[in-house]
Structures are given as C-alpha cells and as structure tokens.
Amino acid sequence: MKVYNFSAGPAILPQEVFAEASEAVKDFNGIGLSILEISHRSKEFQAVMDEAVALAKELLSIPEGYEVLFLQGGASSQFMMTTMNLLGEGETVAYVDTGTWSAKAIKEAELYGNVNVVASSKEEGYDQIPKGYSVPADAKYVHLTSNNTIFGTQFQSFPDVNVPIVADMSSDIFSRSIDVSKFGIIYAGAQKNMGPSGVTMAIVKKDFVAEPVRNVPTMLNYNTHIGKGSMFNTPPVFPIYVSMLTMRWIKKHGGVDKINELNTAKANLIYSTLDNSELFYGRAKKEDRSKMNAVFLIKDESLAPAFLEACAAAGCNGVKGHRSVGGFRASIYNAMSIEGVQKLVDVITEFEKANA
Numbered sequence: 046m047k048v049y050n051f052s053a054g055p056a057i058l059p060q061e062v063f064a065e066a067s068e069a070v071k072d073f074n075g076i077g078l079s080i081l082e083i084s085h086r087s088k089e090f091q092a093v094m095d096e097a098v099a100l101a102k103e104l105l106s107i108p109e110g111y112e113v114l115f116l117q118g119g120a121s122s123q124f125m126m127t128t129m130n131l132l133g134e135g136e137t138v139a140y141v142d143t144g145t146w147s148a149k150a151i152k153e154a155e156l157y158g159n160v161n162v163v164a165s166s167k168e169e170g171y172d173q174i175p176k177g178y179s180v181p182a183d184a185k186y187v188h189l190t191s192n193n194t195i196f197g198t199q200f201q202s203f204p205d206v207n208v209p210i211v212a213d214m215s216s217d218i219f220s221r222s223i224d225v226s227k228f229g230i231i232y233a234g235a236q237k238n239m240g241p242s243g244v245t246m247a248i249v250k251k252d253f254v255a256e257p258v259r260n261v262p263t264m265l266n267y268n269t270h271i272g273k274g275s276m277f278n279t280p281p282v283f284p285i286y287v288s289m290l291t292m293r294w295i296k297k298h299g300g301v302d303k304i305n306e307l308n309t310a311k312a313n314l315i316y317s318t319l320d321n322s323e324l325f326y327g328r329a330k331k332e333d334r335s336k337m338n339a340v341f342l343i344k345d346e347s348l349a350p351a352f353l354e355a356c357a358a359a360g361c362n363g364v365k366g367h368r369s370v371g372g373f374r375a376s377i378y379n380a381m382s383i384e385g386v387q388k389l390v391d392v393i394t395e396f397e398k399a400n401a
C-alpha cells in the first residue's frame with residue numbers, strides 16, 4: 046500500500062531525493078566513495094556546498110549583501126544565536142507571539158535584552174495572526190514565526206515595519222517567494238520543508254551582524270561562519286547534500302512560485318473539505334490558515350480514535366494533532382502531492398458519511 050506522510054517534521058521529502066540520496070550513500074557521483082565518508086574539504090563536497098548556496102540564492106532571489114549559511118543546533122539554537130549576536134545589553138527587540146515556537150524564541154531573547162512583545166494571539170489560543178500592531182522605532186528588529194507549525198497559522202504577507210525583520214521560517218521556507226530585503230536574518234531548520242534534520246539554514250544580511258554587540262563564542266558568531274563559508278568546523282555533510290537535492294527538485298519543478306501554486310491548490314482542497322463538513326472544522330481563522338499545516342478538529346471527540354484508524358487504514362500517516370492542540374494536523378509540505386491530499390480528503394469524506 047502506498048503510504049502518504051502527513052507528519053509535521055521530520056517530514057516528507059520528494060521520492061526522487063530519497064532515491065538519489067540513497068545512491069550517494071553507496072557511491073557518490075561515481076567516485077567509488079560514499080557521501081558519508083568523504084572529506085568536507087574535498088572538491089566534491091565543496092561543489093555540493095557551493096551549489097546549495099547558489100540554489101538558495103536563486104530560488105529565493107536573495108539580493109547582494111546576504112550570506113547563506115548551513116549551521117547546526119536546529120532552529121532552536123537560532124532563538125538564542127540571533128539575540129546573542131544582535132541585541133546589546135539594554136537594547137530593545139520586538140517579538141510577535143504567534144505560538145509555541147515564538148514563545149520559545151521570546152524566552153531566549155529575554156536572556157540578552159529588553160523584549161517587547163508587540164502583539165500576541167495567545168489569548169485566542171493562537172488561532173490567528175495578530176494585525177494592526179506597530180513596532181516602536183527603538184526596536185533593533187522585530188522577530189516573527191512565518192508559519193506556526195503547531196497551530197496551523199501563517200503570515201500571508203509580512204508587516205511593513207521600519208526595522209529589519211528576523212524570521213523563523215522553519216516550516217515554510219521555499220514554499221513561496223519572499224522579499225528577502227525586508228529581513229535581517231531568516232532561519233529554518235531543514236527537517237520540515239527542505240531536508241533531513243541536522244542542518245539549519247540561515248540567510249544573514251552581512252551589514253546587520255557586522256557590529257559586535259558583545260563577546261560571542263566562536264561557534265555561535267555568525268561572522269565565523271560567514272568568514273568560512275559554513276566550513277569553520279565539519280558541517281553536517283549529508284543533511285546539506287540532501288537539502289541541495291531538494292532545492293534542485295524545486296528548481297526542476299518550476300521554482301517557488303510554481304510550488305506555491307501547487308501548495309495553494311492542496312490547501313484549498315483540504316480546507317474546502319473541512320468547511321463543507323458537518324463533523325470536522327479547521328482550527329485557525331480562515332484568513333490566517335497555513336498552507337503547510339492544516340490543523341483541524343472533530344465536533345464529536347469520541348470519534349477521534351476511529352478517524353485516526355481510518356487514516357492509517359488508507360495509508361495516511363502522521364495525521365494525529367500535536368499533543369498541545371489535540372485533534373488532527375495534516376502537514377502538506379512542498380513534497381506532498383495533490384494525490385496525497387486527495388487521499389486524505391477521501392478519508393474525511395467517507396468517515397463523515399459513515400458517522401455524521
């Protein structure tokens with residue numbers, strides 16, 4: 046039976062990427078060695094790194110003055126690394142609180158400066174993206190989480206503010222085009238929409254991190270990695286390689302605008318099904334719905350286990366909601382096909398027929 050992976054992360058990647066990556070584990074590019082055993086300083090791996098950087102720049106139209114870095118420690122380390130590098134003692138930073146990941150980022154920022162939470166949807170159970178707030182001019186930057194993986198909300202556009210934006214794009218990087226010039230730093234753990242776990246991409250505006258605000262340990266200093274092309278120490282060779290293959294796949298499929306069209310079609314399919322349902326309903330406010338993670342609930346909670354069984358029986362894996370939200374979550378990242386979403390929609394429709 047074909048299994049469709051709706052898991053939130055680590056998550057689905059294109060089948061072609063799995064096939065090529067498995068080949069490279071046995072024999073990388075016909076050199077008679079595995080990608081897992083070659084030096085990160087070899088010309089073969091340097092070519093992978095160069096292509097990964099070039100593809101990221103091309104796919105996201107990254108302007109001059111930005112560096113693409115591949116780091117370790119996950120997006121969670123970026124919560125601390127951004128503020129450690131950017132926020133001097135006594136300086137103020139603005140945060141938009143849209144869910145669990147924002148809250149974790151805020152906690153780290155509080156270690157380094159004054160955190161001004163300018164907007165939050167916590168009171169609303171994080172079912173929406175706050176609007177109509179302003180960012181004070183004395184804020185060094187404003188931090189936001191572009192897609193809220195757990196609550197299924199997403200910034201449909203980014204606020205017009207007079208300070209740089211620092212964004213956690215872990216779960217929607219490469220899902221659409223963005224105006225990178227608005228951002229001081231964009232970071233993303235690879236394992237949602239880009240590659241395996243173990244690498245975090247950071248797109249860093251060089252000017253923005255040029256002035257040191259404190260003494261920062263070498264490994265946690267962006268300038269270390271900018272200066273060494275992400276090769277100060279051994280980089281996560283295999284996750285970078287697989288991420289590069291995914292970027293090649295995105296390019297081959299027409300780039301991020303084309304991917305966004307498909308993502309929109311997939312999201313419309315699942316949300317329209319939920320909106321027409323007597324039994325299920327989407328959790329997030331309509332205008333803020335995520336195209337990556339569709340979070341939905343069931344009116345009669347007692348039917349939840351049976352629905353998950355029906356999903357499993359149809360090969361729809363990973364639909365159970367996050368423990369903090371309950372219900373269901375269908376993660377429909379770039380690599381999820383419309384056929385996969387249709388399969389889940391069929392399960393929803395049939396379950397409803399049998400139980401409503």
Ligand SMILES: *Cc1c(COP(=O)(O)O)cnc(C)c1O
Binds near residue numbers: 054121215216235
């Ligand atoms: C998964 C996730 C994280 C955490 O990523 P790690 O790489 O596990 O640290 C942070 N932010 C968002 C939006 C996520 O989805």
